[in-house]
Amino acid sequence: MGKIIAVANQKGGVGKTTTCVNLAASMAATKRKVLVIDLDPQGNATMGSGIDKYEVAHSAYDLLIDEMPLDRVIEKETSGGYDLVAANSDVTAAEVKLMELFSREMRLRNALKDYKDHYDYIFIDCPPSLNMLTINAMSAADSVLVPMQCEYYALEGLTALVDTISKLAAVVNADLKIEGILRTMYDPRNRLSSDVSDQLKKHFGEKVYRTIIPRNIRLAEAPSFGSPVMYYDKSSSGAKAYLALAGEMLRREEQHKEVSVESASVG
Template identity: 40%
Template sequence: MTRSNEVRVELPVLDEASLPAPLGPTGRTLRSFPVPKPLKSHGPARIIALCNQKGGVGKTTTSINLGASLAEYGRRVLAVDFDPQGALSAGLGAQTHDVTTIYDLLLTRTKDVSEAIQHTSTPGLDIIPANIDLSAAEVHLVNEVAREQILASVLRKVSDDYDVILIDCQPSLGILTVNALTASHGVLIPLECEYFALRGVALLIETIDKVRERLNPAIQLDGILATMYDSRTLHSREVLERVVDAFGTNVLETVISRTVKFPDASVSATPITQFAPEHAAAEAYRQLARELITRGAVA
């Protein structure tokens, strides 16, 4: 028995260019930001505070690796360790004992800022270190006139030498953090993709609004950076979705995923861009640097 009236349907050949662009973890079109052009001149620096009153959300990791990535793109970067725990200093291999630290600069106006600046293993990335002495600064600053503006006066002296200054804040909203916000042009909020980290963001943004109203009218939110993201867990995906729903385009497109490479790089006291330059985490921080430059947060 033979078949008759067979219909042959030819499926169209799909052109990759006609396919919709893939979506990233934030639910927006996944795009790659262009490599920035070299700068013809340097300074004055744009000062960015990396701030979140919750600890363990990736502030120091971001300060180290964002600074190294920006330096790779020819930017002169100064990282300021503003946390008494000194994790940023340790992560960049800086000396913290028997040297001038940020504590000395805050309390002794006659100190030369250049004495405190140390070069790191990454060309173009310098650091002002901190140690446990900084924990006493809040007590000493209580009776100071214009105590909220002391860090601003310190950084003003070296601002022309750099393109960006990154301040790694301690996990609190005390006088040191207010000093950092008063000195800054922008705020970058690293946010762990975890429910309890999400709860404190509204309080932090409220603090930024108060600083803008009373101390620093020019400060703005440069972005919320999702960190420690794990695409395998529903919890991470739901938290990131809620953050995007609440803050919209203030959430950066770049997302930093969780990986064991970060603690390994910390132990070696080098940025991940040097420790594992081909790793996805290193490329994520390069992408973050390019996104901030594209947004105008960095020159």
Template identity: 65%
Template sequence: MGKILAVTNQKGGVGKTTTCINLAASLVATKRRVLLVDLDPQGNATMGSGVAKNELERSVYDVLIGECEIERAIQATEQAGYDILPANGDLTAAEVELLDLSSKEKRLAYALRKVQDNYDFILIDCPPSLNMLTVNALAAANGVVIPMQCEYYALEGLSALIDTIGRITEVLNPGLEIEGLLRTMYDPRNGLTNDVSAQLTQHFGDRVYRTVIPRNVRLAEAPSHGLPAMVYDKQSKGALAYLALAGELIRKQEKPRQAISA
């Protein structure tokens, strides 16, 4: 049964979509079967995977509101190697429509159960806010991957996110845990970066991935070509970093976790 990971942070611009696309492609490179779920109405993960979001016949929106079985909405990406449950602007309407549906927080979880055995990993790209879509992602997931920049305001936002995850665990999904914190856009020459990084490691221990994602031009360029960096330039520092992250994620599945101190 595939592991479901929600990639989320309530702060925008921290590399959630970049992480989803490139981690998915890197896991495929290690011979894992991967499904990427685009749960952001902007549809950036869809476009970055080479799928035209404005030409979709079926999307995650149709799945959430019950108009389409998930198997009919999933598409194979041509070059990236993973499957995707795509999204576009239609998903904005789901935020309102879900409020009137039964089991509104669990719609995604119920849908993913039907295909979970087909994949080793399912990655969910969440919108940069705590709304009903993000709640659906957290209710469906086994673990949460939190991409974040090592800056002052990131720590404040992280505290709020952890509180949110705690509430979801209590009310909707008792099996949910923080899978790992990923330091993105990392510049070791920056003193604040190093200070924040040290605080993260002190507080979260082995839940901070050892792999860091550097600022990298290829990572920024690849989405405009509808490709993961792994396909666009597999020797780039960004691509190699995400490949290392995939290896670390796979290895961590077998290790016991240390508790997070309050």
């Protein structure tokens, strides 16, 4: 069965879309079947996947509002080797329209229900705010991956996000949990980065990925070429970091399965 992961942080500029696109490309490179759903009206994940958001025939709007089947909405020819549900300014209208609809927070969950087994991983790029689009993502997801910079305000924002996830779990998705916390734009020369990183590990333990995404100019340049960094410059530290993250996630998944099998056999 596929796994649905919402990539979310209520704070903007933390590497959320960068993580979604590059992690998806890294997973696809390991021969996993991957889908990216762009729910951010800015359409950055769409453009970063080599798809012109102004030229797409269908977008997340059609999936959420018109209930168009997923296989009619997806873009197959992405630069990252994964399938994509595109976003553009139409998705802003979708947020408004959702407010008028019955069971509005479950639209994405219902849309993915019959397609979850078609993919190994489905990554949802959320808007940098808690709105109806983000709530749809959280309702559909198995877990939330939180990219964050190691700075003081980000730590405060993370506390608020964890609280939000707990509240949403109580209301729309009882199984929702934190997949992991990813340190992004990391500069080891910065004392504050090290201090915040230590606090993260202290409070969240194994939820904090060992992999750290460094500040990297190639990572910043790649979206303007409509490409994940591993296809823009595979030797860059950014490309290596996201491949390492994919490897770490896959190992965690295997360990979790082994523990589940052992628990079942003991029971």
